[in-house]
Amino acid sequence: MSDLEKAKENFLNGSNPTGFQLAETDVSRLFQIPQRLYGRAQELLKLETYFENTTNGAVEFCLVSGYSGVGKSVLVQELGRSIAKKTWVFNPRKIRSIPSKRSICGHCKCF
Structure with missing residues (x-):
């Protein structure tokens, strides 16, 4: 609004209405942590390699x-963003551990 x-x-003062820097006083009302990946290039490359292997039948x-x-x-x-660029469907699942002696099996269906 300040812009x-x-x-x-x-x-109203007769000067150029666009003659100032935009968004000088803009401050977000929400604290947001960027969902960017830093320092994980090797791990991402390894996961992408696994995915590429599966596209070749492995x-x-x-x-x-x-x-x-x-x-x-x-x-x-x-990894999902990377796969989506190749027009594949990516369906990750989280498996949470339960403090017991029972085993847990996670399933992932891709279509």
């Missing part, structure tokens, strides 16, 4: 594991 107010003020199975907050989900999302 519009500044343009109106410049117009059977691959891959689990992404690690401590909470290290960027596993962002890594898999970035």
